[in-house]
Amino acid sequence: MSFVQVAAVLGALTSSVAAHGRVQGVVAGGVWYEGYDPSFQYQNPAPNVIGWSDPADQGNGFVSDYNGPDIICHLNATNAMSHAVVAAGDQLEFQWSVWPSSHHGPVLTYLANCNGPCESVDKTTLEFFKIDEGGLVSGSNPGTWASDQLIANNNSYVVNIPSSIAAGNYVARHEIIALHSAGQAGGAQPYPQCFNLQITGSGTEKPAGTPAEKLYSTSAPGMLVNIYQALSTYVIPGPSVISGATHVATQSAVAIKSNAVVGVTGSAAAAPVASATSSAAVTFVSSSAKSTAIVSSSTSSVVTAKAVVSTSSSSVAAPATTAAPSSSAVSAALSAYTQVAGLSSQLPSAILTSVLPTAVPTAAPSSTANTTLPSKALPEGMTFMQLLEWIDYLVTSYFAEEEASHQDKRVHARDIQINKA
Numbered sequence: 001m002s003f004v005q006v007a008a009v010l011g012a013l014t015s016s017v018a019a020h021g022r023v024q025g026v027v028a029g030g031v032w033y034e035g036y037d038p039s040f041q042y043q044n045p046a047p048n049v050i051g052w053s054d055p056a057d058q059g060n061g062f063v064s065d066y067n068g069p070d071i072i073c074h075l076n077a078t079n080a081m082s083h084a085v086v087a088a089g090d091q092l093e094f095q096w097s098v099w100p101s102s103h104h105g106p107v108l109t110y111l112a113n114c115n116g117p118c119e120s121v122d123k124t125t126l127e128f129f130k131i132d133e134g135g136l137v138s139g140s141n142p143g144t145w146a147s148d149q150l151i152a153n154n155n156s157y158v159v160n161i162p163s164s165i166a167a168g169n170y171v172a173r174h175e176i177i178a179l180h181s182a183g184q185a186g187g188a189q190p191y192p193q194c195f196n197l198q199i200t201g202s203g204t205e206k207p208a209g210t211p212a213e214k215l216y217s218t219s220a221p222g223m224l225v226n227i228y229q230a231l232s233t234y235v236i237p238g239p240s241v242i243s244g245a246t247h248v249a250t251q252s253a254v255a256i257k258s259n260a261v262v263g264v265t266g267s268a269a270a271a272p273v274a275s276a277t278s279s280a281a282v283t284f285v286s287s288s289a290k291s292t293a294i295v296s297s298s299t300s301s302v303v304t305a306k307a308v309v310s311t312s313s314s315s316v317a318a319p320a321t322t323a324a325p326s327s328s329a330v331s332a333a334l335s336a337y338t339q340v341a342g343l344s345s346q347l348p349s350a351i352l353t354s355v356l357p358t359a360v361p362t363a364a365p366s367s368t369a370n371t372t373l374p375s376k377a378l379p380e381g382m383t384f385m386q387l388l389e390w391i392d393y394l395v396t397s398y399f400a401e402e403e404a405s406h407q408d409k410r411v412h413a414r415d416i417q418i419n420k421a
Helices: 003-017 038-042 146-152 327-340 384-404 415-419
Strands: 023-028 031-034 084-087 091-096 107-113 128-134 136-138 156-160 168-178 189-200 258-262 268-272 281-285 290-296 301-308
Touching: 023 084, 023 189, 031 084, 091 168, 107 146, 128 146, 128 156, 136 146, 146 156, 146 168
Parallel strands: 031 258, 084 189
Antiparallel strands: 023 031, 023 091, 091 156, 107 128, 107 168, 168 189, 258 268, 281 290, 290 301
Protein backbone atom coordinates (compact mmCIF):
# COMPACT_ATOMS: atom_id res chain seq x y z
CA MET A 1 0.00 0.00 0.00
CA SER A 2 1.43 3.36 -1.01
CA PHE A 3 1.65 6.33 1.31
CA VAL A 4 -1.21 8.08 -0.47
CA GLN A 5 -3.38 4.96 -0.19
CA VAL A 6 -2.73 4.93 3.57
CA ALA A 7 -3.74 8.60 3.67
CA ALA A 8 -6.96 7.74 1.84
CA VAL A 9 -7.73 4.96 4.32
CA LEU A 10 -7.16 7.30 7.24
CA GLY A 11 -9.42 9.86 5.57
CA ALA A 12 -12.14 7.26 5.10
CA LEU A 13 -11.92 6.27 8.76
CA THR A 14 -12.05 9.92 9.75
CA SER A 15 -15.23 10.52 7.77
CA SER A 16 -16.85 7.54 9.46
CA VAL A 17 -16.28 8.74 13.01
CA ALA A 18 -16.19 12.52 12.77
CA ALA A 19 -19.14 14.79 13.46
CA HIS A 20 -22.51 13.06 13.18
CA GLY A 21 -23.43 10.85 10.28
CA ARG A 22 -24.53 10.25 6.71
CA VAL A 23 -25.71 7.32 4.61
CA GLN A 24 -22.67 5.75 2.98
CA GLY A 25 -24.44 3.00 1.11
CA VAL A 26 -27.86 1.61 0.22
CA VAL A 27 -28.83 -2.01 -0.39
CA ALA A 28 -31.72 -2.16 -2.89
CA GLY A 29 -32.91 -5.39 -4.44
CA GLY A 30 -29.93 -7.20 -2.96
CA VAL A 31 -27.50 -4.82 -4.70
CA TRP A 32 -25.23 -2.45 -2.81
CA TYR A 33 -25.01 1.14 -4.11
CA GLU A 34 -22.61 3.77 -2.85
CA GLY A 35 -23.95 6.98 -1.33
CA TYR A 36 -22.57 10.48 -1.70
CA ASP A 37 -19.62 11.82 0.30
CA PRO A 38 -18.55 15.51 0.31
CA SER A 39 -14.97 14.44 -0.45
CA PHE A 40 -16.15 13.51 -3.95
CA GLN A 41 -15.97 17.18 -4.94
CA TYR A 42 -12.18 16.93 -4.83
CA GLN A 43 -12.09 13.96 -7.23
CA ASN A 44 -11.92 14.36 -10.99
CA PRO A 45 -14.03 12.75 -12.20
CA ALA A 46 -16.26 12.43 -9.15
CA PRO A 47 -17.84 9.00 -8.52
CA ASN A 48 -21.30 8.60 -10.02
CA VAL A 49 -23.59 7.49 -7.20
CA ILE A 50 -27.31 7.26 -6.35
CA GLY A 51 -27.06 9.64 -3.38
CA TRP A 52 -27.89 13.31 -3.90
CA SER A 53 -24.84 15.58 -3.74
CA ASP A 54 -24.45 17.86 -0.73
CA PRO A 55 -20.83 19.08 -0.87
CA ALA A 56 -21.56 21.87 1.61
CA ASP A 57 -22.17 19.29 4.34
CA GLN A 58 -18.49 18.90 5.18
CA GLY A 59 -19.17 18.09 8.83
CA ASN A 60 -22.04 15.60 8.39
CA GLY A 61 -24.25 18.08 10.19
CA PHE A 62 -27.97 18.75 10.48
CA VAL A 63 -30.39 21.13 8.77
CA SER A 64 -31.47 24.01 11.00
CA ASP A 65 -34.13 25.55 8.74
CA TYR A 66 -37.16 23.22 8.75
CA ASN A 67 -38.97 25.20 6.07
CA GLY A 68 -36.22 26.06 3.61
CA PRO A 69 -34.94 24.13 0.58
CA ASP A 70 -32.13 22.47 2.53
CA ILE A 71 -34.64 20.35 4.46
CA ILE A 72 -35.50 18.52 1.23
CA CYS A 73 -32.25 16.58 0.75
CA HIS A 74 -29.68 18.48 2.91
CA LEU A 75 -27.45 21.52 2.37
CA ASN A 76 -27.56 22.83 -1.21
CA ALA A 77 -28.33 19.29 -2.36
CA THR A 78 -28.41 18.57 -6.09
CA ASN A 79 -29.69 15.60 -8.06
CA ALA A 80 -27.88 12.29 -8.09
CA MET A 81 -26.98 11.26 -11.64
CA SER A 82 -27.68 7.55 -11.10
CA HIS A 83 -30.43 5.42 -9.60
CA ALA A 84 -30.95 2.07 -7.91
CA VAL A 85 -33.48 -0.44 -9.19
CA VAL A 86 -35.76 -2.13 -6.65
CA ALA A 87 -39.11 -3.90 -6.77
CA ALA A 88 -42.18 -2.74 -4.84
CA GLY A 89 -42.51 -5.06 -1.85
CA ASP A 90 -38.74 -5.38 -1.48
CA GLN A 91 -36.54 -3.87 1.22
CA LEU A 92 -34.08 -0.99 1.37
CA GLU A 93 -31.20 -0.91 3.82
CA PHE A 94 -29.66 2.48 4.56
CA GLN A 95 -26.11 2.09 5.86
CA TRP A 96 -25.00 5.04 7.97
CA SER A 97 -21.56 6.01 9.20
CA VAL A 98 -21.10 5.67 12.96
CA TRP A 99 -24.10 7.38 14.60
CA PRO A 100 -23.59 9.00 18.06
CA SER A 101 -25.44 7.10 20.77
CA SER A 102 -26.31 10.41 22.47
CA HIS A 103 -28.33 11.53 19.43
CA HIS A 104 -31.59 9.74 20.21
CA GLY A 105 -34.53 10.24 17.92
CA PRO A 106 -36.89 8.95 15.24
CA VAL A 107 -35.89 7.44 11.89
CA LEU A 108 -38.19 8.35 8.98
CA THR A 109 -38.36 7.35 5.32
CA TYR A 110 -40.34 9.03 2.54
CA LEU A 111 -40.82 8.60 -1.20
CA ALA A 112 -41.63 11.24 -3.82
CA ASN A 113 -42.65 10.43 -7.40
CA CYS A 114 -40.38 12.27 -9.85
CA ASN A 115 -42.94 11.90 -12.68
CA GLY A 116 -39.97 11.54 -14.99
CA PRO A 117 -36.21 11.10 -14.51
CA CYS A 118 -35.13 11.85 -10.94
CA GLU A 119 -31.74 12.86 -12.32
CA SER A 120 -33.31 16.07 -13.64
CA VAL A 121 -36.32 16.69 -11.40
CA ASP A 122 -36.70 20.07 -9.67
CA LYS A 123 -36.43 19.16 -5.97
CA THR A 124 -38.83 21.92 -4.96
CA THR A 125 -41.61 20.14 -6.90
CA LEU A 126 -41.21 16.85 -5.02
CA GLU A 127 -44.07 15.85 -2.73
CA PHE A 128 -43.13 13.22 -0.16
CA PHE A 129 -45.30 10.51 1.38
CA LYS A 130 -44.09 8.56 4.37
CA ILE A 131 -43.52 4.80 4.00
CA ASP A 132 -41.85 4.10 7.34
CA GLU A 133 -41.29 5.62 10.77
CA GLY A 134 -39.79 4.56 14.05
CA GLY A 135 -39.81 6.66 17.21
CA LEU A 136 -39.67 5.89 20.92
CA VAL A 137 -39.46 2.10 21.14
CA SER A 138 -39.51 1.56 24.90
CA GLY A 139 -38.77 3.27 28.20
CA SER A 140 -37.99 6.95 28.55
CA ASN A 141 -35.44 9.41 29.89
CA PRO A 142 -34.18 8.81 27.31
CA GLY A 143 -35.32 5.21 26.66
CA THR A 144 -34.70 3.22 23.49
CA TRP A 145 -35.31 4.99 20.18
CA ALA A 146 -35.31 4.01 16.52
CA SER A 147 -31.84 5.60 16.30
CA ASP A 148 -30.66 3.12 18.95
CA GLN A 149 -32.05 0.25 16.86
CA LEU A 150 -30.09 1.64 13.93
CA ILE A 151 -26.88 1.65 15.96
CA ALA A 152 -27.52 -1.89 17.19
CA ASN A 153 -27.99 -3.01 13.57
CA ASN A 154 -24.44 -1.97 12.69
CA ASN A 155 -25.55 1.62 12.00
CA SER A 156 -28.03 0.42 9.37
CA TYR A 157 -31.79 0.77 9.02
CA VAL A 158 -34.12 -1.42 6.95
CA VAL A 159 -37.48 -0.34 5.52
CA ASN A 160 -40.08 -2.02 3.32
CA ILE A 161 -41.24 -0.51 0.04
CA PRO A 162 -45.04 -1.01 0.00
CA SER A 163 -46.00 -3.55 -2.65
CA SER A 164 -48.91 -1.32 -3.72
CA ILE A 165 -46.66 1.51 -4.97
CA ALA A 166 -46.91 2.14 -8.72
CA ALA A 167 -43.82 1.57 -10.81
CA GLY A 168 -41.82 4.68 -11.60
CA ASN A 169 -38.93 6.91 -10.63
CA TYR A 170 -38.82 8.08 -7.02
CA VAL A 171 -36.62 10.01 -4.65
CA ALA A 172 -36.24 8.22 -1.34
CA ARG A 173 -35.79 10.65 1.55
CA HIS A 174 -34.33 8.91 4.60
CA GLU A 175 -33.79 10.85 7.81
CA ILE A 176 -32.80 10.74 11.45
CA ILE A 177 -34.03 13.57 13.70
CA ALA A 178 -31.79 13.94 16.75
CA LEU A 179 -33.70 15.14 19.82
CA HIS A 180 -30.98 15.65 22.42
CA SER A 181 -31.46 19.45 22.16
CA ALA A 182 -35.15 19.44 21.26
CA GLY A 183 -36.27 20.82 24.61
CA GLN A 184 -36.31 24.29 23.03
CA ALA A 185 -37.94 25.43 19.79
CA GLY A 186 -35.68 24.77 16.83
CA GLY A 187 -33.48 22.41 18.82
CA ALA A 188 -34.44 19.22 16.95
CA GLN A 189 -31.78 18.26 14.41
CA PRO A 190 -32.91 16.69 11.09
CA TYR A 191 -30.35 14.76 9.03
CA PRO A 192 -32.10 14.15 5.68
CA GLN A 193 -30.49 12.13 2.88
CA CYS A 194 -31.90 11.50 -0.63
CA PHE A 195 -31.45 8.72 -3.16
CA ASN A 196 -32.79 8.02 -6.63
CA LEU A 197 -34.81 4.84 -7.10
CA GLN A 198 -36.47 3.13 -10.04
CA ILE A 199 -39.29 1.09 -8.50
CA THR A 200 -40.64 -1.81 -10.53
CA GLY A 201 -43.74 -3.94 -10.06
CA SER A 202 -47.44 -4.11 -10.75
CA GLY A 203 -48.67 -1.74 -8.03
CA THR A 204 -51.04 1.08 -8.90
CA GLU A 205 -51.01 3.37 -5.85
CA LYS A 206 -49.73 6.92 -6.26
CA PRO A 207 -50.14 8.42 -2.78
CA ALA A 208 -50.50 12.15 -2.32
CA GLY A 209 -47.49 13.81 -0.74
CA THR A 210 -46.28 16.92 1.04
CA PRO A 211 -43.42 19.25 0.05
CA ALA A 212 -40.51 18.65 2.40
CA GLU A 213 -40.56 22.32 3.41
CA LYS A 214 -43.98 21.72 4.97
CA LEU A 215 -43.26 18.46 6.80
CA TYR A 216 -42.16 19.97 10.13
CA SER A 217 -42.54 23.02 12.32
CA THR A 218 -40.58 24.19 15.34
CA SER A 219 -43.63 23.78 17.60
CA ALA A 220 -44.73 20.31 16.43
CA PRO A 221 -44.95 17.89 19.38
CA GLY A 222 -42.35 15.54 17.90
CA MET A 223 -39.92 18.40 17.21
CA LEU A 224 -40.33 20.26 20.50
CA VAL A 225 -39.88 17.70 23.28
CA ASN A 226 -37.65 17.12 26.28
CA ILE A 227 -36.59 13.49 26.02
CA TYR A 228 -34.80 13.63 29.38
CA GLN A 229 -37.98 13.07 31.35
CA ALA A 230 -40.60 10.37 31.75
CA LEU A 231 -42.49 10.09 28.46
CA SER A 232 -45.58 7.93 28.13
CA THR A 233 -45.81 8.55 24.38
CA TYR A 234 -43.93 10.30 21.60
CA VAL A 235 -45.63 11.82 18.56
CA ILE A 236 -43.48 11.15 15.48
CA PRO A 237 -43.16 14.28 13.30
CA GLY A 238 -44.55 14.54 9.79
CA PRO A 239 -47.61 13.03 8.10
CA SER A 240 -48.95 9.57 8.85
CA VAL A 241 -47.46 6.53 7.16
CA ILE A 242 -49.43 5.62 4.03
CA SER A 243 -51.96 2.80 4.04
CA GLY A 244 -50.42 -0.57 3.24
CA ALA A 245 -46.96 0.25 4.58
CA THR A 246 -45.40 -2.20 7.04
CA HIS A 247 -42.67 -1.45 9.56
CA VAL A 248 -39.60 -3.65 10.10
CA ALA A 249 -39.75 -4.01 13.88
CA THR A 250 -36.73 -6.30 14.21
CA GLN A 251 -33.82 -4.73 12.41
CA SER A 252 -31.29 -7.02 10.74
CA ALA A 253 -29.08 -6.94 7.65
CA VAL A 254 -30.37 -7.36 4.12
CA ALA A 255 -28.46 -9.98 2.14
CA ILE A 256 -26.16 -8.51 -0.49
CA LYS A 257 -26.00 -10.46 -3.75
CA SER A 258 -23.92 -8.02 -5.77
CA ASN A 259 -22.38 -4.57 -5.90
CA ALA A 260 -23.46 -1.87 -8.33
CA VAL A 261 -21.08 -0.70 -11.01
CA VAL A 262 -22.47 2.67 -12.08
CA GLY A 263 -21.54 4.29 -15.38
CA VAL A 264 -21.65 7.90 -16.48
CA THR A 265 -25.06 7.41 -18.08
CA GLY A 266 -26.68 6.61 -14.75
CA SER A 267 -27.35 2.98 -15.59
CA ALA A 268 -26.14 0.40 -13.12
CA ALA A 269 -24.90 -3.15 -13.55
CA ALA A 270 -24.47 -5.71 -10.81
CA ALA A 271 -21.07 -7.15 -10.01
CA PRO A 272 -21.09 -10.43 -8.03
CA VAL A 273 -19.50 -10.46 -4.61
CA ALA A 274 -18.64 -13.03 -2.01
CA SER A 275 -21.73 -14.01 -0.05
CA ALA A 276 -22.09 -12.88 3.54
CA THR A 277 -23.64 -14.70 6.45
CA SER A 278 -27.32 -13.83 6.51
CA SER A 279 -27.25 -12.96 10.20
CA ALA A 280 -24.44 -10.44 9.79
CA ALA A 281 -24.94 -6.71 9.51
CA VAL A 282 -23.21 -4.84 6.71
CA THR A 283 -21.65 -1.39 6.62
CA PHE A 284 -19.66 0.14 3.76
CA VAL A 285 -17.10 2.71 4.75
CA SER A 286 -15.55 4.80 1.99
CA SER A 287 -14.88 8.28 0.72
CA SER A 288 -13.38 7.14 -2.56
CA ALA A 289 -14.43 5.28 -5.70
CA LYS A 290 -13.46 2.00 -4.04
CA SER A 291 -15.48 0.86 -1.03
CA THR A 292 -14.83 -1.95 1.42
CA ALA A 293 -17.71 -3.94 2.84
CA ILE A 294 -17.34 -4.57 6.57
CA VAL A 295 -19.67 -7.32 7.75
CA SER A 296 -20.02 -7.45 11.51
CA SER A 297 -21.42 -10.21 13.69
CA SER A 298 -21.69 -10.07 17.47
CA THR A 299 -18.16 -11.38 17.93
CA SER A 300 -16.07 -10.27 14.97
CA SER A 301 -15.80 -8.07 11.92
CA VAL A 302 -15.48 -9.81 8.56
CA VAL A 303 -14.57 -8.17 5.29
CA THR A 304 -16.28 -10.10 2.52
CA ALA A 305 -16.21 -8.03 -0.66
CA LYS A 306 -15.01 -5.04 -2.58
CA ALA A 307 -17.54 -2.66 -4.14
CA VAL A 308 -16.42 -0.86 -7.27
CA VAL A 309 -18.32 2.23 -8.43
CA SER A 310 -16.93 3.60 -11.65
CA THR A 311 -17.42 6.74 -13.69
CA SER A 312 -16.93 4.87 -16.94
CA SER A 313 -17.97 1.54 -18.38
CA SER A 314 -14.88 -0.18 -16.97
CA SER A 315 -14.03 -0.99 -13.38
CA VAL A 316 -11.69 1.26 -11.41
CA ALA A 317 -8.14 0.00 -11.73
CA ALA A 318 -5.87 -0.35 -8.72
CA PRO A 319 -3.79 2.82 -8.34
CA ALA A 320 -0.15 2.65 -9.25
CA THR A 321 2.44 2.68 -6.49
CA THR A 322 3.76 6.17 -5.86
CA ALA A 323 7.31 7.17 -5.07
CA ALA A 324 8.20 9.42 -2.18
CA PRO A 325 5.22 11.08 -0.48
CA SER A 326 4.68 14.75 -1.23
CA SER A 327 4.51 17.35 1.51
CA SER A 328 0.80 17.82 0.83
CA ALA A 329 0.08 14.10 1.19
CA VAL A 330 2.16 13.86 4.37
CA SER A 331 0.35 16.80 5.96
CA ALA A 332 -3.04 15.49 4.86
CA ALA A 333 -2.32 12.05 6.30
CA LEU A 334 -1.25 13.47 9.63
CA SER A 335 -4.27 15.75 9.73
CA ALA A 336 -6.53 12.75 9.16
CA TYR A 337 -4.59 10.72 11.70
CA THR A 338 -5.07 13.23 14.50
CA GLN A 339 -8.83 12.82 14.06
CA VAL A 340 -8.62 9.05 13.81
CA ALA A 341 -6.53 8.77 16.97
CA GLY A 342 -9.69 8.75 19.08
CA LEU A 343 -11.32 6.00 17.01
CA SER A 344 -10.90 3.32 19.67
CA SER A 345 -13.03 5.24 22.16
CA GLN A 346 -15.94 5.35 19.70
CA LEU A 347 -16.06 1.68 18.65
CA PRO A 348 -17.84 -1.16 20.48
CA SER A 349 -15.51 -3.29 22.58
CA ALA A 350 -16.61 -6.36 20.61
CA ILE A 351 -15.01 -4.89 17.49
CA LEU A 352 -11.86 -3.70 19.25
CA THR A 353 -11.23 -7.14 20.75
CA SER A 354 -12.14 -9.12 17.63
CA VAL A 355 -9.33 -11.25 16.21
CA LEU A 356 -8.29 -9.89 12.84
CA PRO A 357 -7.22 -13.06 10.95
CA THR A 358 -10.96 -13.79 10.81
CA ALA A 359 -11.74 -10.21 9.90
CA VAL A 360 -9.42 -9.54 6.97
CA PRO A 361 -9.45 -11.85 3.94
CA THR A 362 -6.35 -12.92 2.06
CA ALA A 363 -5.89 -13.51 -1.62
CA ALA A 364 -3.18 -14.76 -3.94
CA PRO A 365 -1.75 -12.01 -6.15
CA SER A 366 -3.60 -11.73 -9.43
CA SER A 367 -4.49 -9.27 -12.16
CA THR A 368 -7.90 -8.58 -10.65
CA ALA A 369 -8.99 -5.86 -8.25
CA ASN A 370 -8.39 -8.33 -5.40
CA THR A 371 -4.67 -7.59 -5.58
CA THR A 372 -5.41 -4.98 -2.91
CA LEU A 373 -6.09 -7.77 -0.42
CA PRO A 374 -3.15 -8.99 1.70
CA SER A 375 -1.50 -12.22 0.57
CA LYS A 376 -0.81 -13.33 4.14
CA ALA A 377 -2.97 -13.41 7.23
CA LEU A 378 -2.19 -11.09 10.12
CA PRO A 379 -0.31 -12.50 13.13
CA GLU A 380 -2.43 -15.03 14.95
CA GLY A 381 -4.52 -13.51 17.71
CA MET A 382 -4.03 -9.89 16.60
CA THR A 383 -7.00 -7.68 17.52
CA PHE A 384 -8.40 -4.60 15.85
CA MET A 385 -7.17 -2.50 18.79
CA GLN A 386 -3.65 -3.80 18.21
CA LEU A 387 -3.97 -2.88 14.54
CA LEU A 388 -4.84 0.70 15.54
CA GLU A 389 -1.78 0.72 17.78
CA TRP A 390 0.31 -0.43 14.80
CA ILE A 391 -1.06 2.44 12.70
CA ASP A 392 -0.10 4.80 15.53
CA TYR A 393 3.45 3.47 15.43
CA LEU A 394 3.58 3.69 11.62
CA VAL A 395 2.47 7.30 11.55
CA THR A 396 4.59 8.55 14.44
CA SER A 397 7.77 6.72 13.42
CA TYR A 398 7.72 7.42 9.67
CA PHE A 399 5.13 9.94 8.52
CA ALA A 400 5.87 12.39 11.33
CA GLU A 401 9.53 12.33 10.38
CA GLU A 402 8.60 13.23 6.79
CA GLU A 403 6.31 15.98 8.05
CA ALA A 404 9.12 17.62 10.00
CA SER A 405 10.80 18.72 6.77
CA HIS A 406 7.58 20.30 5.47
CA GLN A 407 6.15 21.78 8.66
CA ASP A 408 6.18 25.32 7.30
CA LYS A 409 3.69 24.49 4.55
CA ARG A 410 -0.09 24.56 4.75
CA VAL A 411 -2.26 22.04 2.91
CA HIS A 412 -5.87 21.60 1.85
CA ALA A 413 -7.68 18.27 1.90
CA ARG A 414 -8.06 18.39 -1.89
CA ASP A 415 -4.29 17.82 -2.19
CA ILE A 416 -4.83 14.17 -1.31
CA GLN A 417 -6.66 13.84 -4.61
CA ILE A 418 -4.26 16.05 -6.58
CA ASN A 419 -1.24 14.03 -5.55
CA LYS A 420 -2.69 10.55 -5.68
CA ALA A 421 -1.44 8.17 -8.33
